[in-house]
Amino acid sequence: MVEKVLVLVGTTRGAFIVESDTNRRSWALRGPFCEVWPMNHVKGDAASGTIYGGGGDQWFGPAVWKSTDLGETWTHSSEGLAYAEGEEPIKTVWSVAPANGALYAGVQPAGLFRSDDGGATWRHVSGLRDHPTRPDWQPGGGGLNLHSIVVEPNGGQRIWVGMSAVGVFHSADGGETWEPRNRGTRNDYMPEGQQYPELGQCVHCVVMAPGMPDRLYQQNHCGMYRSDDGGLQWHSIENGLPSSFGFPAAAHPRDPDVLYLLPLNGDAAGRYPPDGKAAVWRTRDRGESWEALRNGLPQENAFFGVLRQAMATDALEPAGVYFGTNTGSLFASADEGDGWQRIAEHLPMILSVETLVVDG
Numbered sequence: 001m002v003e004k005v006l007v008l009v010g011t012t013r014g015a016f017i018v019e020s021d022t023n024r025r026s027w028a029l030r031g032p033f034c035e036v037w038p039m040n041h042v043k044g045d046a047a048s049g050t051i052y053g054g055g056g057d058q059w060f061g062p063a064v065w066k067s068t069d070l071g072e073t074w075t076h077s078s079e080g081l082a083y084a085e086g087e088e089p090i091k092t093v094w095s096v097a098p099a100n101g102a103l104y105a106g107v108q109p110a111g112l113f114r115s116d117d118g119g120a121t122w123r124h125v126s127g128l129r130d131h132p133t134r135p136d137w138q139p140g141g142g143g144l145n146l147h148s149i150v151v152e153p154n155g156g157q158r159i160w161v162g163m164s165a166v167g168v169f170h171s172a173d174g175g176e177t178w179e180p181r182n183r184g185t186r187n188d189y190m191p192e193g194q195q196y197p198e199l200g201q202c203v204h205c206v207v208m209a210p211g212m213p214d215r216l217y218q219q220n221h222c223g224m225y226r227s228d229d230g231g232l233q234w235h236s237i238e239n240g241l242p243s244s245f246g247f248p249a250a251a252h253p254r255d256p257d258v259l260y261l262l263p264l265n266g267d268a269a270g271r272y273p274p275d276g277k278a279a280v281w282r283t284r285d286r287g288e289s290w291e292a293l294r295n296g297l298p299q300e301n302a303f304f305g306v307l308r309q310a311m312a313t314d315a316l317e318p319a320g321v322y323f324g325t326n327t328g329s330l331f332a333s334a335d336e337g338d339g340w341q342r343i344a345e346h347l348p349m350i351l352s353v354e355t356l357v358v359d360g
Contacts, residue, residue, distance in 0.1 A: 004360040005314050006070065007322055008051060009330060010039035010352035015053050017071045018344050022316055024334035027343040033074055034065045041309050044356030045098035052119060054093030054105055062090045064105055064119045070358065080122035081113060095309065099151035106146030110137065110163040112175065125175040133180065133199055140164030140202045147308055148206040152213045160216065160231060165202035168231050181231030186222040204247045205308045209256035217259050219249045221267065226287050237287025242274045248311035253319050257286045260321055260337060262306045271305045278302040280321065282337050296340030297331065309352035316357060324350030
């Protein structure tokens with residue numbers, strides 16, 4: 001069966017799809033879709049081929065978009081995407097995650113919703129916001145948002161979420177009850193001796209290693225971390241990186257020891273690649289060592305940023321790696337990061353990058 005790979009791109013002005021055959025040498029761009037709404041996260045369901053997009057803002061309101069024909073047509077719904085009367089209204093959908101036959105949405109202000117009918121209607125997973133620490137939740141620079149949703153595959157009940165600037169929370173029972181899991185992650189903005197609190201960490205991105213649901217990787221505002229026990233304890237893996245600061249992380253589709261990052265030069269130094277030289281950093285040994293991948297990437301005047309959901313891998317062999325910039329360029333590697341090409345440019349600010357491999 002002939003396959004093709006779709007790179008799903010969320011931007012400040014709609015969703016785009018960039019597609020190729022499995023050789024990944026030439027690419028075609030389609031879009032913008034979703035009536036040019038701000039689209040924070042566009043993600044495909046590998047089981048069904050359906051594409052979902054989460055977005056909106058204070059003008060459009062929040063909604064999740066849906067396409068069952070690879071982007072040819074779209075519908076959207078916000079039914080049930082609301083908190084109780086008297087609470088701060090939901091501004092936007094930050095992230096979407098199809099998993100185990102359900103669909104999850106993370107929103108701002110931080111909360112989690114679930115749909116069991118493909119996004120037509122939604123219900124609030126209220127146990128998270130009912131947690132007794134909620135009065136202490138504080139927003140990060142981008143607001144109080146739930147941006148990372150990691151669901152145990154193959155029917156598992158465990159869920160991890162990342163919220164800025166709250167930290168990682170975990171549920172062992174499908175979302176009924178929750179606990180913070182931030183032990184070992186720093187908060188450099190706390191006073192001396194208080195830099196490892198129960199919560200208040202500005203987590204940027206959380207991803208799960210393939211085939212190992214207890215291994216999680218976390219890019220944090222204050223470091224890079226790995227957990228081998230489902231987040232009970234985090235270990236620093238930033239040694240060897242040019243900076244401990246960055247936003248996205250992308251796991252290899254098959255090898256749990258391989259991870260990709262794009263470090264930036266710091267939160268107060270411009271938030272662009274160190275020295276203006278673009279590089280994706282790869283570990284093959286779960287963060288014990290790192291190597292810079294630069295072939296084909298700009299090595300001068302690269303003053304762009306890459307946001308928390310704007311890096312992904314595909315499921316092909318060898319794996320493809322992709323990232324998008326806040327200046328509207330999309331880069332791709334068809335050989336696990338060894339070589340790169342720009343496959344789209346002049347797009348609106350790229351907010352998310354995901355992939356979907358489908359029958360051609």
